[in-house]
Amino acid sequence: MLSLDLFLRLNYLASIMLFLIGLHTMLTHANLIKKVMGMNIMETGIFLFLVSIGYAHGTLSPIIRQSGPEQGLIYTNPLLAAIVLTGIVIAVSTTAYALSIIIKLYEQCGTLDVDRLEKLRS
């Protein structure tokens, strides 16, 4: 029963796993670049979740073939694709900015280890 349910929700399960892997990476690794990687994995999980909501079995991609409401063709949800596009743009922007700060930090401090950076401050 439960295993069958999980099989029907495999995409959601995978997105949750990706989110948790990314969160764990962000929390446990001391290297700042690995933290950025963890953030990207979390974002990938969320994109997978959004795209999975939009998908339905046996539907066409949202390129409209005929005009009018009753056409007998069922399309995938286009809204989620648009939302994921926005999310990807934000992910690229935050990653680029974070990496540029990391480069500057490495030049100034010579390390990317969070623990050693904290010791440098005090």
Added chain:
Amino acid sequence: MRHLPALLLVVAIAYVLALTLTEAPAFGGLDVPARNEVMRFYLDEELDQAGIPNTVTAIIFDYRAYDTMGEATVLFTAVGAAAAVLAGHAGKLVARPMAATDDVILRIVSRMVIPFVQVFGIYVVVYGHLSPGGGFAGGTILGGSMALYLFVFGPKRTARKIPPAWGEIMEGAAAFWYVLVGLGGVLLGANFLANAAAGVPLGVQGQLFSGGAIWLIGLGVGVKVAATIVNLLVHLAGET
């Protein structure tokens, strides 16, 4: 010792998410709550209102064009902030600047591949309203081809092929172009970024030059995203 608290937090979040998983609708069904009247409105009305087959492009470049302008501004701000942070990073402690590769196979193969990648990127930008694609996807492909050049041939040769000033001018001009297209709607007596509502001719459905302002906006976004990726990578790769 941050492993135990982190693990506990992850397990707690996993528990909450697993609870929602048991309530979630089955994947791929037609009864997902997201398939509501909003989706039906876009799928039913879009071809008549925006005049292009690709619904996703119609949503981002017509219905939500103002939101997409904000998105383009986010990219613009990210490049500007990265450039400001990295200003004058001559790299005392960075071991060495990114160098060109010595690999002959990599150089020759990338030289053969880059033109095809660029043609495909331009195709995806220009036909973004008729087939899957659009300004963001095509611009990323175009920027990716130039990123390949940067990685293989190094920042010095890239700066000779694509002068850094060009990238910055293209990016600013594309952002300005977007605003100009939006102001065109105001000049025609409708809202900012209005398309069919402002009386812009939509053209024949399925033709290359159709969809009115969507095609112009898509072109601008494609140029802008490509320039953004090149600028970001040039800044991150270091001084040339």
